[in-house]
Amino acid sequence: MGDYIIEAKGICYRYPCGKDALMGLDLRVERGSKLAVLGANGSGKTTLFLCLNGILRPQSGALCVQGRPVSYARRDLLEWRRRVGMVFQEPDDQVVAGTVMQDIAFGPLNLGLSHEEARMRATDVLHSLQIEHFRDRPTHELSHGERKLVAIAGVLAMRPELVILDEPTAGVDPAGAEQVLEVLETIHRQGTTLVISTHDMDMAYEWADGAAILVGGQTWCQGPVTDVFADRAALRGARLQSPWLLEVARGLQAKGIVTDGAQTIRSRGRLLEMLAGAREA
Amino acid sequence: MHLIDCYAYTNRWQTRHPAEKAAFAGGLLALSLILPLAGSLVVLAVVSAVTLGGARVPPRVYLRTLAIPLVFIAVGSLSLLLSVSFGAQGVHVGLATDQMARATRLLGRAVAAASCLCFLGLTTPALDWLPLLRRLRVPSVIVDIMFVVYRLLFVFIERLAAMHTAHEARLGYASVRSTFRSSGLIGANLLVFALKRARGMEMGMAARGFGPEIPVLPLECKPSRAVMAAVVLVWLVVAVIGLAVQRWFDG
Structure with missing residues (x-):
């Protein structure tokens, strides 16, 4: 039995309009892991995330944070949201204040921290994301990518143990996406558990250590990235694709250029090493 | 503005x-x-x-x-x-x-x-008023509304500009008649957008532990x-x- 920071067992959520978004979904997030939640549009990723943060309340099923069933009492919700931070896909939903400083301090102040403490935390986060120069800028002047970083900073300032990010790199330019991933790498190294949703299979394959595929409000499969991506047919069935790295590795393996399993090639660097090794041999 | x-x-x-x-x-x-x-x-x-x-x-x-x-x-x-x-x-x-x-x-x-x-x-800057008003004990509802309105104003302006451009690109303002029609559509869409945004922001604020009133950092000087x-x-x-x-x- 692993150490699960959050666990969903058979949760169902139906929107007031009658649409069933989650239909008996299971998900386990191990402490210290990097989990990618994959799935087609409308497969329930965002609804799941809103449930994991206590914003939507599943009509049935069980949700446990740190092994304890959740409670929706105000005090417990606050503690839950301090532990589990969520970054929305649309930064405009999350960036509430007019200046960056005010916005990042919003969460810490809601936790009841003093003004000085909130200001200090905001300064720390700005420093660690290397966006100190944003400090006094009005939020409406920031670009979409910059606003996304501010949204992430606002969540990190609450010092969560688990951060859930809904499509953190969508709509952000390549340099911005890289910056977001670097930030995630940094906080993961500091011990934060991460869950992201994405349509970018290449990024998910290189970045995550676990993956879950959602289809129609249920978990199609969850496991180590290499296992989940191994089944091509399953991927296609979920309206997803194999990452290019895996495809190339498979091709090289079929031609006998690479002898190790295709799944061992998890990064571009590794691929190049293998190719160089194959040439020498 | x-x-x-x-x-x-x-x-x-x-x-x-x-x-x-x-x-x-x-x-x-x-x-x-x-x-x-x-x-x-x-x-x-x-x-x-x-x-x-x-x-x-x-x-x-x-x-x-x-x-x-x-x-x-x-x-x-x-x-x-x-x-x-x-x-x-x-x-x-x-x-x-x-x-x-x-x-x-x-x-x-x-x-x-x-x-x-x-x-x-x-x-x-409009936002400098918020800490001052809070300090002067203006009812928190008023300060909260100012806070949210100021933020949303820019979200809406951005959206309005985008919709206007989209209509223009499809000749939405080519004649008086189409101008009226386009403006009506923009009004209707903006209302729907506003409601959606309000819901989104409500969730966004809830996710960050929003309590009884919006906290405002006091001015540093x-x-x-x-x-x-x-x-x-x-x-x-x-x-x-x-x-x-x-x-x-x-x-």
Whole structure:
């Protein structure tokens, strides 16, 4: 039995309009892991995330944070949201204040921290994301990518143990996406558990250590990235694709250029090493 | 809107404490209403000089901002000059020359008062008001609404611009008829967008532990005593000069 920071067992959520978004979904997030939640549009990723943060309340099923069933009492919700931070896909939903400083301090102040403490935390986060120069800028002047970083900073300032990010790199330019991933790498190294949703299979394959595929409000499969991506047919069935790295590795393996399993090639660097090794041999 | 906001963040006095600027503008606004016409004109001169020379707002921007209320003020003052009478020969519209003094006084006061507000708008970022208002114990509902409105204003402007461009790209404004139709569509879509955004923001704020009221960080600086004293001095000087000029003019 692993150490699960959050666990969903058979949760169902139906929107007031009658649409069933989650239909008996299971998900386990191990402490210290990097989990990618994959799935087609409308497969329930965002609804799941809103449930994991206590914003939507599943009509049935069980949700446990740190092994304890959740409670929706105000005090417990606050503690839950301090532990589990969520970054929305649309930064405009999350960036509430007019200046960056005010916005990042919003969460810490809601936790009841003093003004000085909130200001200090905001300064720390700005420093660690290397966006100190944003400090006094009005939020409406920031670009979409910059606003996304501010949204992430606002969540990190609450010092969560688990951060859930809904499509953190969508709509952000390549340099911005890289910056977001670097930030995630940094906080993961500091011990934060991460869950992201994405349509970018290449990024998910290189970045995550676990993956879950959602289809129609249920978990199609969850496991180590290499296992989940191994089944091509399953991927296609979920309206997803194999990452290019895996495809190339498979091709090289079929031609006998690479002898190790295709799944061992998890990064571009590794691929190049293998190719160089194959040439020498 | 964008123009005012832009200068509020870039003028030389952006970082001065809002209480200093509010005292300056508020005091002179009161004086422009209390003092006779000459006093209002002195207020207008002082505020204009301070906005242009002190805060270094470009004259073009200042005049453009002042021009907006000026239109309404002009219409209001001119209407005082018209006299309408219903006689045996029907409706008679004439110029009420006896109202000239009243109209000028109204014009002078209103322009001076508007210039004080323009000074505030152009020198003080709207968000600086929030900590100040919270400090002054303004009911939290009002401060919360200001907080959210200011943020959403820009979200909506962005959306409005995007929709306008999209309509333009499909010839939405090619004729009067299509202009009406496009504008109607924009209005309807903006309403739906606003409701959706409100729901999204509600969730976004909930995810960040939003409680009974929106927390606002206090300003890091304090109003300077010297500046406050100088502001009071300016009030007195303006009042004295205003009254003296009026006496000289009358006598």
